[in-house]
Amino acid sequence: MIYILEDDDNIRKLVSYALEREGYDVRGFDAPRNLWEALAEAAPELFLLDIMLPDEDGLSILAKLRENPDTADIPVVMLTAKGSEFDKVTGLDMGADDYIAKPFGMTELISRVRAVLRRYMKTAPQGREYKIGELYVDPAKHIIEVSGRGVELSYKEYLLLMALLEADGNVVERETLLTKVWGEYYTESRTLDVHIRKLRVKLGEAGVLIRTVKSIGYKIGGEKHE
Amino acid sequence: MIYILEDDDNIRKLVSYALEREGYDVRGFDAPRNLWEALAEAAPELFLLDIMLPDEDGLSILAKLRENPDTADIPVVMLTAKGSEFDKVTGLDMGADDYIAKPFGMTELISRVRAVLRRYMKTAPQGREYKIGELYVDPAKHIIEVSGRGVELSYKEYLLLMALLEADGNVVERETLLTKVWGEYYTESRTLDVHIRKLRVKLGEAGVLIRTVKSIGYKIGGEKHE
DNA sequence: CCAAACATTAACATACAATTAACATGGTTG
DNA sequence: CAACCATGTTAATTGTATGTTAATGTTTGG
Numbered sequence: 001m002i003y004i005l006e007d008d009d010n011i012r013k014l015v016s017y018a019l020e021r022e023g024y025d026v027r028g029f030d031a032p033r034n035l036w037e038a039l040a041e042a043a044p045e046l047f048l049l050d051i052m053l054p055d056e057d058g059l060s061i062l063a064k065l066r067e068n069p070d071t072a073d074i075p076v077v078m079l080t081a082k083g084s085e086f087d088k089v090t091g092l093d094m095g096a097d098d099y100i101a102k103p104f105g106m107t108e109l110i111s112r113v114r115a116v117l118r119r120y121m122k123t124a125p126q127g128r129e130y131k132i133g134e135l136y137v138d139p140a141k142h143i144i145e146v147s148g149r150g151v152e153l154s155y156k157e158y159l160l161l162m163a164l165l166e167a168d169g170n171v172v173e174r175e176t177l178l179t180k181v182w183g184e185y186y187t188e189s190r191t192l193d194v195h196i197r198k199l200r201v202k203l204g205e206a207g208v209l210i211r212t213v214k215s216i217g218y219k220i221g222g223e224k225h226e
Numbered sequence: 227m228i229y230i231l232e233d234d235d236n237i238r239k240l241v242s243y244a245l246e247r248e249g250y251d252v253r254g255f256d257a258p259r260n261l262w263e264a265l266a267e268a269a270p271e272l273f274l275l276d277i278m279l280p281d282e283d284g285l286s287i288l289a290k291l292r293e294n295p296d297t298a299d300i301p302v303v304m305l306t307a308k309g310s311e312f313d314k315v316t317g318l319d320m321g322a323d324d325y326i327a328k329p330f331g332m333t334e335l336i337s338r339v340r341a342v343l344r345r346y347m348k349t350a351p352q353g354r355e356y357k358i359g360e361l362y363v364d365p366a367k368h369i370i371e372v373s374g375r376g377v378e379l380s381y382k383e384y385l386l387l388m389a390l391l392e393a394d395g396n397v398v399e400r401e402t403l404l405t406k407v408w409g410e411y412y413t414e415s416r417t418l419d420v421h422i423r424k425l426r427v428k429l430g431e432a433g434v435l436i437r438t439v440k441s442i443g444y445k446i447g448g449e450k451h452e
Numbered sequence: 453c454c455a456a457a458c459a460t461t462a463a464c465a466t467a468c469a470a471t472t473a474a475c476a477t478g479g480t481t482g
Numbered sequence: 483c484a485a486c487c488a489t490g491t492t493a494a495t496t497g498t499a500t501g502t503t504a505a506t507g508t509t510t511g512g
Binding site: 155190194196212214215 | 487488489490491492499
């Protein structure tokens with residue numbers, strides 16, 4: 001999702017249209033207050049900010065975005081009608097990730113947006129971590145810890161644990177676990193139970209987090225049902 | 227240190243002078259081969275590349291820089307005499323971090339260079355060195371040391387180590403390592419294992435830093451999280 | 453053009469993970 | 483309360499990924 005703040009209706013619509021054709025979700029705003037309202041709901045992946053606006057100028061908005069930890073790391077591209085270098089310098093040094101001088105072509109806009117997003121993707125944190133009681137799991141680093149002590153899991157045990165963690169406390173049906181860990185074609189046997197057991201044993205004190213939901217499947221942590 | 231590759235003496239000297247006044251160390255090159263020679267010694271923090279050059283064009287140089295793990299992460303700003311959007315797009319999509327269309331003002335140049343460097347600082351606060359336990363690696367100077375003693379690695383061993391280091395402790399899948407080190411078309415064999423082994427042996431006491439994550443791949447470094 | 457360094461492959465070793473079978477337990481239900 | 487059924491448990495067997503070594507190709511630099 002890209003948020004664009006631009007008071008000129010023509011430019012805003014043109015830009016929105018161009019970006020949407022590229023597959024981006026776009027939401028346009030003609031005044032800062034609408035932007036702030038939308039931000040309360042959800043943050044975008046990128047901002048396009050006009051530097052010249054009726055009431056509040058683009059640079060002070062940029063500053064506010066950088067102050068707020070929720071938006072500080074979201075890339076910002078400034079749109080400026082003034083061609084003077086002074087504005088460019090100021091904008092860049094305030095922490096904008098790029099700027100585009102009007103009038104600009106849509107091809108240029110798109111390539112800039114893409115470039116900024118690509119740079120950002122490289123640094124964005126991908127693998128989230130899980131913490132449930134004494135259990136800590138970092139999938140990206142393949143680290144599993146219970147009370148700070150590392151635990152070594154085999155591949156299937158790991159897949160099983162991940163399947164449960166990803167469900168976020170919801171019950172995962174036996175069949176779902178079997179397909180997720182063993183693939184589409186599994187043969188019914190005690191295999192799942194045996195692996196659940198080994199997982200519980202290896203997790204030690206955190207083993208009790210894995211709960212049996214009889215006749216349905218298993219869940220991890222919390223108290224949620226279905 | 228900034229390296230600038232630009233065949234026009236006037237422009238090169240002008241740019242060098244402007245950047246030096248800002249406190250940057252600058253080294254100018256009028257032909258690619260001189261640049262490659264200098265790169266064998268030490269890598270810069272940023273490249274300024276002219277897109278139009280006598281023998282080898284700037285884009286192919288950009289491509290070569292991106293291929294080499296020593297320079298792949300160094301920001302590149304393209305200088306272009308052609309104003310057409312096509313060139314800009316191409317340059318950006320090749321992985322340039324910014325471009326500047328000639329004729330450009332020195333103020334703009336400096337602000338762009340500063341912006342790119344600032345962005346880069348955010349993502350690479352370590353300054354392109356790696357230290358993990360007794361292992362020290364400086365890709366820019368191509369130095370690998372274990373407990374202060376220099377270690378000589380072959381090319382593939384080096385690529386392998388870099389692929390692991392760049393992942394920053396995250397697990398790198400076998401397949402990823404194979405494509406990163408051996409290219410898109412590799413044949414499955416024990417090659418990866420053999421190279422991992424040679425790496426571990428050459429790294430001596432630091433060899434244990436490379437950890438096998440069975441059924442997934444390898445990772446380098448510790449277990450800590452906070 | 454040869455020697456050395458390096459990369460790859462093959463063949464085998466090893467460790468340990470996955471599966472299965474056989475049996476145990478424990479709770480539910482009529 | 484007894485039969486039933488789902489799950490737990492254990493241990494033996496089978497299977498597989500990776501480690502290791504040595505031989506064989508392949509570059510490269512003098």
